[in-house]
Amino acid sequence: MLPGLTEIPDVIHATVTVLVKVTERNITADMRNASSQAYKNFSDLFVSQMNKVYKGDDLPLYKEVIIRELLNGSIVVDNGVVLEAKYTPEYKTVFRNATEIVKDKIMNETSTIATDLYQCRYHILCYNGNFTTVDEDSLTFSFDPAEYCFQNAAKDFGHYFYPEDLDGTLTCVNNCTQGTKSQVNCSPGYCQLLHSGPQCVCPNTDTHWYWGKTCESRTSKRLVYGLVGTVLALLLVLVITLAVILSCSQRRKHRSTYDLSQAQQREALPGTFQSTGVWEADSLKKEMYGLEKGYSHFQPNLENVDLKPRCSSSEFFPPWD
Template sequence: QCYNGATWNGEKCACTQGYFGYQCQSLLGYFFIETPKKINATVELRVKVTNRNFTEDLNNISSHTYQNFVQLFKSQMDKSYRSKDFPQYRGVIIRKLLNGSVVVEHEVVMEADFTSEFQELFANLTKIIKAKVMNETGKLLSDSEACGNISRLCYSEKDTFVNETVKLGFDLQEQCTQNAAKEFTQFYYVDDLDGKLACVTKCTPGTKSQMNCHHGRCQLQQSGPHCLCLNSDTHWHWGESCEFSTSKSMVYGIVGAVVVLLVVSVVVLAILLSQSQRKLHRQENNLSRDWQEEDVPGNFQNTGIWE
């Protein structure tokens, strides 16, 4: 019999995604992600050009005004970003031009060799981007003559914004969603496993985020990961993460002591009750004897025969 939507193909159960085993009853604890040799990422920025006025031509991407502005902007930003400490820089993409004077919403494109530490890498590169754009937008704040040059763009440093959330060129989490068992996709996420990226759960051994079940075993259920506490010959284990343990010998000793105490108590009570009953019986006998031995004068005794 095949489970979890699997079908028999004449030789074995053909498991649906996320399951394995002879009858497809077991969930995949993890699966590695196919990663590219290179990884692309972008960072969103917004700068304000102060020595240009917004015109309707800047709404038309085919106009000479728009193309000349974009070319000048990219050229100026290239000089700022392209450096030895930022070899991952690949250019600037203009997303939108807005009024006031001219607000430029754009993205800085990066490309790097894929490593398991790519997130830390891009986080550091974002700091480099922020430092460079702040340096560029703060250059000519007080130089009105330079800003009057038509071949030069000047910016407002205080209106510069960098979104430090990196957008990756591909979605790692999507690979987890596409390959995990449908009922459990929300519990799979990307983590490092043996130096490689994998879709894992909190029950996957060998990950930094593995749930610590102490004296138990982690099991992924439809409600999420849970610790199943295991018992040994000497201890019972309990608690949400099986962090507590109780010695069986101690429990048996306590139970035995309680039983002995109860037995002793019953015996003592029985003895006391028996002694109390014997004492009461003696008192009753003494009282009866006193009544029998008492001789009251004037008692009438009929010894004759009525005729």
């Protein structure tokens, strides 16, 4: 917020553009020169007649008429009607209402039909009412609080500031200024003016997170923590289950390998028989199946048999006495 507008003048002026066409007279070359006597004589006559038109109790804001330019046809006078009033927060409305009175007065004056053309040529000014124009949109002010706020704000922030009456003082404010009509309600957060404009900064309390354009939404921390804890517990159970399944699979694989190794070892034990291929598919296809063929393919393996005698005759025949 900028400080109160201490530079506000006590009196503000407003100017509205008016065009009137003077008949029975023609513009001359020296009348285009504002320092010439011809220009001075015409302007004094025109201003004098306009003062009579505008002054009155119904238009107390009237101050003066200023001629801007004289144009061809017969003489077209581009002039500004200056109004004056003390500053009030509603000064623009006051001046617009006064402009309506200006319009009514000049239209009535120029619509009067002159009957004495001699007077129109040498003593008074007569007008063509059909040409008279009052440009209400041209109303300008000697002091513009909005422009003042724009010019005195920080760089790149001017378009966020505007004048508003706070406690009887005209102040430059923005939508984050407390007590203004257009204040942004960020409760429970606060409003902060950024380069992108007024924005709400939402708080983070012990129990909730606040979010949204005006911090209107909130989320319970307890709920979020509970959901996160539940998800983590489910993930832990899933990991343990996968670990158990993988462990069981490894055990079955190890047991199968162990059983196959034992079978291979038993084939090499002393005094056992080894197959020589009778049961192979090719042998079955080529030869007739029979016991003789079957027995002929089983041969004793005596490679590891201990052939040393283990018993003596004395063990079976006791000595003779």
